[in-house]
Amino acid sequence: MTAGAGADAGVVVGVDIGGTKVLAGVVDAGGRVTSTARRTTPGRRVVASQVEDALVEAILESAGGRHLAGVGVAAAGFVDSAGERVMFAPHLPWQGEPLRDLLEDRLGCPVLLDNDANCAARAEAHHGAARGAASALMITMGTGIGGAVLLDGHVLRGANGMAGEFGHMQVVPGGRSCECGRSGCWEQYSSGNALVRDARALMADQPSVLTDMSDGHPDRVTGPMVTTAAEAGDLVARAAFASVGDWLGVGTANLVAALDPEVVVIGGVSAAGDRLLDPARTSLQRTLVGVGHRAVPRLVAAELGPEAGMVGAALLVGGDGTRTAAP
Template structure:
C-alpha cells in the first residue's frame, strides 16, 4: 500500500448514505451523499446506492473502501446480521460489494467506525478507554478498551440502543418494547414533538409554525433549531432526551468504567441543550456517586463525518 494513500469511507444510516474520500490523517477531501432507500426495499437496492456513491469518489489512488453500517455487523465476516432500520438480515454485504468494486472492502458497525475516528482524530484522541454513544435515527454504540475496539465474540457488541430501560414501554423497530433508543434518540425526539403538534398544544405553537402545522414534516433538525432559537418547548424536549441519555450512560459506566463518553450522531448537534441535562441525569443515576471517579461526557468533534472517516481509516489499516 502506498503511504498516505486515500481511502473511501461510507456511513450508512437510517436516512442517508454519506461517503467521503479520506486522507491518512483523517481529512475529507471530497464528499458524496444519497438518501437511504426505504427500509422495505430489497437489500440489492441499498447495495446499488453504496456502489453509486463510491464510484463517484473512486480514483486510481484509492486503496480500500470502508463501510460503517447501522445494525448488528460482524466485522470478521463483513455480514450485516440484523439492521432494525433497513431490510438486511444476515446480509453478506462485504462479499457483495467486493465483487462489484475494484478495491478491498471492509465492513463494520457505524458506531465502531465513528468511535475509531474520534479516538484517532477527534474528541477521544489520547484516551484509551472510551464509550461512544451515537444518537441518530436510533442509538448505536462502541467500546474502546486499552486503545482497541472491542466487538465481542461474534463481532456485534455495542448495540446499546436495544437495552431495555422501560419494561413494556414503547414498541421498538427491533420488535421488543422499551428499548433505550425509544427514549433517547432522534426518533424519540421527533415522536414526542409531533404528538404535541398533533394535539394542537399551545406550547407547541413555534414547532407547528416551523412545519406548517403538518406534524409529518417536523424533523429533528427543526426541533434543535427551535431550541437554539429560544423555544422553551423544544428545549424541554431535548432535555428529556438528555435525561434518558444520562440514565443509559450511568448503566454503561458500571459495565465498562470508561474515562470518557463521546456523544455523536445527528442529535448531538444540539450541544449543551442535550449534554448538560445528560450530565445531570448521569450523576443522579450513577451507582456509588460521590465515591468514584466520574467519566466525562463530551460531544463528538468530527460531527456527522466521524463514521465515514473511521470507516476509511479502518479499511486502510485492514489492507496494510
C-alpha cells in the same frame, strides 16, 4: 492501523452507506478527507445489486482513477462478527449479503466491513473526542440510540458483532413500546424520536410555537422544529430537550457503572449540543454509583460530524492496503 497510503500504494477509500445516502471519500493517514462522492441510496425495495452499484460508483468517483489500496465500508445494519456480511439492515435490501466478497470481486482490492456506529466510534477514537482515552463509550443519538465500547482505541465487537446496542437496554419495566418488539427501551426516552414524541405530548397541554409551526397538527412536528423552537425559548421544546437529556444521563450512568470509561462521547447532537448534554451531565452525576469516591467521566460531544462513519471505515484498512486486525 492508520488509514491512507502514499501515491505508489494507492488511496484508501472509506464509504458510509445509510438509509438515504452513500458517502464515499479518500481518507489520508491523518484522518483528513481529501475528496468525496455521493449517491442516493436506492432504498430497500430494489435488488441488492443496485445498492452495490451505487457503492461501487461512489467509491470509484471519489478515487478519481487512482489505484485503490483498500476500501472500508460502514453499513447502517448488523454486520457479522467476521466482518463479511450484512445480516440485516432496516433501510437496505440486505439479509446475510456477503458484501465484503462481492465488493472485493468488483473492486479488485481488499474490502473491510463494519457497522456505522462502530466506524464512527473508531474515528472519534483516532481523530476525535475519544483520542488518547484508554477506555471510552460512544453513544450516538439519531432516530434511536447506537453506540460502541472503545478499549485502547479498538471497538469491542462482541460474540455476534452486536456489542453496543445500547438503545435497547430496558430503562422502564413495561414502559413505552419499541419498534424492536419489546418495551421500555432506552431509545424510547432518549433519541430524536423521543424528542419529537415528548414535544407532541407536551404541546397538547401547553401553549407552544410548535402549534403554529406544525399548523396545529402535532403529528407534523419534526426534530429540527423542536430544535428551532427551543432556540427561540419555547418552553415545551425546552422541556422535551430537558427530558431527553435527563434520560441520556440515566442510561449513561448505567453504562458507566458497568464499564467505568474515561470519557463518554455523544454523537449526533451537533445541532442540540449542551441543550442535551447539560441535563445529561446533571442526571449522570445524580444516578451514577460511587460519586464522591470516583472520577465521573467527561461527557462530551463528538467532534467529527457526519464524516465520522466514512473516516472510521477507512481506518479498517491498514496503511499498506492489507487487511488489519479489526482496529
